[in-house]
Amino acid sequence: MTALKVKKMRVDAYFVADFETSNDWRTGLKPAECRAWVWLWTLTKVGNVEREKVEHGFDILSFLKRCDKLSQNKTIVVFFHNLKYDGSYLLNVLREEAETLIDNFGRFYQIKWNNVYFWDSLKKINNSVERIGESFKTQHRKIKDFDYSARPAGYIANAKEIEYAENDVLVISEALSVLLKNGMRGMTVSGDAFKLAKNSIGWKKFPKLFPPNDELDHLIRPAYFGGWVYLNPKYAEKEINRDFFIYDVNSEYPAICVNELLPYGKPVFVDKIPRGLFIIRFKALAKLKPGFFPFVSMKGNFRYEQTELLTETDGLECFTMTSVDYFAFLKYYDVDIYKIEWILSFKSARGIFKDFILENYEIKSNSEGAVKEVAKLKMNSFTGRMAMNPERKSKVIRFEDDVLRFCDGELNFLESIYTAYTAFITAYGRRYVHDRACALGDDFIYSDTDSVHSFIELPAGVVDNVELGKFKLENTCVKGKYLRAKTYMFTNDKGQTKVKCAGLPDEGKKLITYDNFNVGLKLEGVKKQAHQAKGGIILTPGPFQIRI
Numbered sequence: 001m002t003a004l005k006v007k008k009m010r011v012d013a014y015f016v017a018d019f020e021t022s023n024d025w026r027t028g029l030k031p032a033e034c035r036a037w038v039w040l041w042t043l044t045k046v047g048n049v050e051r052e053k054v055e056h057g058f059d060i061l062s063f064l065k066r067c068d069k070l071s072q073n074k075t076i077v078v079f080f081h082n083l084k085y086d087g088s089y090l091l092n093v094l095r096e097e098a099e100t101l102i103d104n105f106g107r108f109y110q111i112k113w114n115n116v117y118f119w120d121s122l123k124k125i126n127n128s129v130e131r132i133g134e135s136f137k138t139q140h141r142k143i144k145d146f147d148y149s150a151r152p153a154g155y156i157a158n159a160k161e162i163e164y165a166e167n168d169v170l171v172i173s174e175a176l177s178v179l180l181k182n183g184m185r186g187m188t189v190s191g192d193a194f195k196l197a198k199n200s201i202g203w204k205k206f207p208k209l210f211p212p213n214d215e216l217d218h219l220i221r222p223a224y225f226g227g228w229v230y231l232n233p234k235y236a237e238k239e240i241n242r243d244f245f246i247y248d249v250n251s252e253y254p255a256i257c258v259n260e261l262l263p264y265g266k267p268v269f270v271d272k273i274p275r276g277l278f279i280i281r282f283k284a285l286a287k288l289k290p291g292f293f294p295f296v297s298m299k300g301n302f303r304y305e306q307t308e309l310l311t312e313t314d315g316l317e318c319f320t321m322t323s324v325d326y327f328a329f330l331k332y333y334d335v336d337i338y339k340i341e342w343i344l345s346f347k348s349a350r351g352i353f354k355d356f357i358l359e360n361y362e363i364k365s366n367s368e369g370a371v372k373e374v375a376k377l378k379m380n381s382f383t384g385r386m387a388m389n390p391e392r393k394s395k396v397i398r399f400e401d402d403v404l405r406f407c408d409g410e411l412n413f414l415e416s417i418y419t420a421y422t423a424f425i426t427a428y429g430r431r432y433v434h435d436r437a438c439a440l441g442d443d444f445i446y447s448d449t450d451s452v453h454s455f456i457e458l459p460a461g462v463v464d465n466v467e468l469g470k471f472k473l474e475n476t477c478v479k480g481k482y483l484r485a486k487t488y489m490f491t492n493d494k495g496q497t498k499v500k501c502a503g504l505p506d507e508g509k510k511l512i513t514y515d516n517f518n519v520g521l522k523l524e525g526v527k528k529q530a531h532q533a534k535g536g537i538i539l540t541p542g543p544f545q546i547r548i
Contacts, residue, residue, distance in 0.1 A: 009075060010075060011075055011076070011117075011185065012074035012075050012076060013045065013070070013076045013077075014046040014077045014078075014176065015046060015070070015076060015077070015079065016046055016078070016079045016081075016121065016172045016176065017041060017042065017043045017044075017063070017078050017079070017080055017086070018041065018080065018081065018086070018165055018168045019041050019060070019063075019080075019085075019086045019089055020038070020039055020157070020161070020165055021036055021037065021038050021089065021537075022037060022039050022150045022151040022152075022155070023035060023036035023150065023533060023536070023538045024036075024150075024153075025533070025540065031532070031538045031540065032403050032533060032534075033533075034533045034534065035533060035534045035535050036533045036534070036535040036537060037059070037060070037089075037153055037535050037536065038060040038089055039058060039059075039153075039155045039157065040056065040057075040162065040165055041056060041059075041060070041062075042054055042056045042165040042168070042169045043063070043066060043067075043078070043169070044169050044170065044173050045173070046079070046176045046180060047174075047180070048170070049138075049139045049140065049170060049173065049174050051140075051163075051166055051170065054166045054169060056157075056162055056165065058155075058156055058157065060089055060090070060093055061093070064090075064093065064113075067113075068116070070116075071116045072115075074115065075115045075117070076115065076116055077119050078116060078117070079118075079119050079120070079121040079124075080119075080120060080121065081122055081129060081168070081172050082122055083109075083118060083120035083122070084106070084107065084108040084120070085530070085537055087118060088404055088532065088536050089536035089537070090111055090113075090118060091397055091404055092404060092534075092535050092536055094111070094113050095399070097113055097114075098111050098112065098113050098397075099112040100112075100395075100396065102394060102395040102396075102397075102406065102409075103393065103395065104394065104395060104408075106395060109123065109188070119187055121172050121176060123187060123188040123189065124176065124184070124188065124189050124192075125172075125175055125176075125179075125373075125377070126189075128142075129142045129168050129171050129172065130142040130144070132171055132175050133171045135369075135373050136171075136174065136369055136373050137368065137369035138170070138171050138174040138175060139174060140170040140171055140174070141167065141171065142167060142168065142171060143163065143164045143167050174370075175370065175373075178370040178371075178373075178374050179192070179374060179377070182374050183195075184196070184374070184377070189377050189381045190381045190382065190384050192377075192378075192381070193377060193378050193379070193381035193382035194381075194382040194385035196378055196382070197353050197356050197382040198382075200353065200355060201353065209264045209352065210264060210417065210421065211265070211266050211418075212415050212416050212417060212418065213416070214390060214413075214415065214416050216344070217390060217416035217419050219279075219281070219320075220279055220320075220419050220420050221419055222281075222300075222320035223279050223320045223321055223322050223325070223420075223423045224387050224419055224422060224423035224426065225299065225426065226449070227426065227429055227433075227449025227450065228433050228434050228447055228449065229447065229448045229449060229485045229486065230293055230294070230295070230309065230434075230446070230447050230485070231445075231446050231482050231483075231484060231485060231488075232437075232442075232444055234442065235445050235482055236483065237482075237519060239479070239481050239514060240477075240479060240480040240482075241478075241479055242455070242478075243455075243476065243477065243478060244453060244454060244455045244477050244480060245453070245456075245457055245458075245473060245475070245477070246452075246453050246473075246475040246476075246477060247452045247453075247454070247458055247463070247471040247472060247473055247474060248450055248451045248471070248474050249432055249433070249450040249451070249469065249470070249471055249472075250465075250466065250467060250468055250470055250471075250472050251361060251364075251376075251379065251380070251468055252449070252450040252469070253380065253383055253425050253426075254360075254361060254379045254468065255469030256425050256428045256432075257351070257352075257353050257354070257357055258350070258351055258353075258354050258357055258358065258468060259351075259468075259469055260350065260424075260425075260428050261276075261277060261348040261350055262348060262349065262350070262424050263277050263346035263347065263348055263418075263420045263421060263424055264346070264347055264349055264352060264418075265346065265347040267344040267345055267346045267420070268344070269342055269343065270343050270344075270345045271343070272343070273343065274343070276323075276345065276346065276347070276348050277322070277323050277324075277345075277346045277348045277424065278322075278323045278343050278345045278346060279320065279321065279322055279344045279420060280321055280323070280326055280340065280342070280343045280344075281318065281319070281320045281341040281342050282318070282337055282339060282340045282341060283316050283318050283319075283337070283338045283339045283341070284316070284317065284319060284335050284337045284338055285313050285315070285316060285317075285338070286312070286329070286333045286334065286335045286336070287311070287312040287313070287333060287334045288310070288311045288312065288332065288333050288334075289332055289333060289334055291438075291441065292332045292438050293332075293434065293437055293438055293444070294309035294332075295309060295325075295328065295332070295430055295434045296309060296310040296329065297309060297310070298310050298317075301317070307485070316338055318341075321427075322423050322424050324424060324427035324428055325427045328431060328434070346420060353382075356378075356379070357379050358468075360375040360376075360378045360379040361375070361379060361468055383421070383425050384422065386418050386419070386421045386422045387419040387421070387423065388416075390413055390414045390415060391411060391412075392411070392413070392414055393408070393411055394408075394409035394410060394411075394412065395408065395409055396408075402534045403532050403533065403534055429449065429450065433447045433450065434447070436458070436462075437452060440452075440454050440455075440456065443455040443456045446488065448486065451474075452471065453480075457473075475490065475492040475493075476492060476493045477490045477491060477493070478491055478492070478493055479491040479514070481514055481517055483517065483519055483546060483548075484519070484548060486500060486501070486502035487500065488500050488501075489501075489512060489514070489517055499517075503527070503544065504526070504544050505527055505528070507526055508523050508526035508527065508544055511526065518546070519546055519547065520545070520546065520547075521545065522543055522544070522545040522546075523544045524541075525541035525542070526543070527542050528540070528542065529541075529542040
């Protein structure tokens with residue numbers, strides 16, 4: 001098996017497909033000893049909203065025959081909404097005939113078979129079919145009440161089952177058609193948005209503003225990390241029975257692109273701290289100052305807890321930081337710098353992508369449904385692509401005892417883009433919320449990348465429900481409980497109780513109450529666990545536990 005390298009191609013037609021599957025797994029059996037199969041497939045051209053034009057069949061071989069016929073003398077793309085699941089069924093049949101693009105984390109991007117490219121629509125719109133239908137306001141919607149019990153091999157679907165499957169592809173068909181009409185025809189939404197943003201400033205101008213340099217990218221990359229997610233330990237695992245407020249920044253990263261100084265051009269090494277933007281690598285001892293909250297990530301340094309932020313170094317440590325983080329480091333930590341290894345100085349400017357962002361923000365602010373969702377995708381997705389890691393580790397497939405397995409493939413290298421740009425964006429993003437939290441002190445409860453949860457209202461000057469980069473009041477709350485990062489619940493002043501719990505499916509969230517919402521809570525059978533079997537994937541019910 002070979003890993004497929006991405007290359008430009010002309011696509012003649014786009015389709016959406018979905019599999020309904022069953023298996024002979026029973027409690028107590030090992031999934032690898034069982035069989036799985038497709039008992040219903042649906043297929044329609046992207047843009048179709050007419051139920052009568054949705055094709056269907058009752059086994060995977062008839063599906064592949066149909067794809068083969070549609071791709072005669074032309075190239076087609078067939079989207080599945082979660083290619084990792086449906087693609088496993090395809091690979092069990094295609095085997096050595098298929099070329100795959102699967103990354104080192106097991107994420108499926110592409111399966112190629114003859115002139116057919118199977119892509120993942122989750123990489124285009126990262127949401128459930130139900131929520132895509134709601135946000136895009138599609139003509140058809142996900143049918144919620146459906147019997148998922150097993151069907152025997154050779155089962156022929158009835159009219160209600162076919163209608164259920166048809167609705168799924170019709171929702172995705174309508175949503176994807178809007179993206180295609182907006183020029184978003186690539187494999188991923190980040191790639192689509194990046195091309196549109198690049199085009200907004202000119203393809204010839206872009207490499208002059210952001211010259212690629214793989215050697216510098218390797219030095220700069222450690223300065224790039226994500227948003228600030230932090231729970232004030234004072235309120236961890238305690239029920240809150242007083243008013244508090246939840247604010248979100250209006251389009252935080254797009255706002256930073258418009259309002260803040262960001263790097264461009266070829267950086268130069270300098271001997272001392274420059275006046276403008278820079279990235280610095282240094283060795284130091286550091287300890288968090290009293291009364292402040294930590295923000296420095298130590299991921300990758302296994303002498304520290306990987307989920308914890310730095311409060312004190314364990315001896316000399318090496319740091320690579322943007323100037324935004326560096327000055328914040330000196331402000332919030334007692335820092336004893338032992339040695340500066342290098343400093344890269346950058347040119348800087350505001351608003352390089354300003355027109356592109358403001359145009360889409362205007363559309364987002366004054367639209368509903370599909371138009372609004374596409375505008376959000378455009379302006380929120382391109383900056384991540386700027387920092388794409390040029391090292392591309394892959395997985396390749398093999399079969400053991402007729403069961404699909406994955407093993408390490410070759411390491412490929414793509415040209416880097418300009419990681420420094422996104423590194424500064426995420427650094428400013430951390431400043432937006434971390435500075436605010438430190439100013440709040442004991443009135444600060446929690447933050448997650450672009451949000452601040454507080455016992456007091458934020459100053460009027462930083463709050464506006466529409467203005468780009470200002471804080472929007474999302475909820476006024478009367479009760480809450482916070483356990484850890486991305487694990488909390490609250491009741492707002494409208495009587496709505498919402499549960500945020502990373503990794504817990506919606507069905508499990510319905511079982512959460514203030515009384516049982518504690519570290520150690522174990523819910524049985526609420527989380528589906530995927531196992532490879534002969535023929536495809538088996539989803540078995542498994543437990544979910546809240547761990548600290």
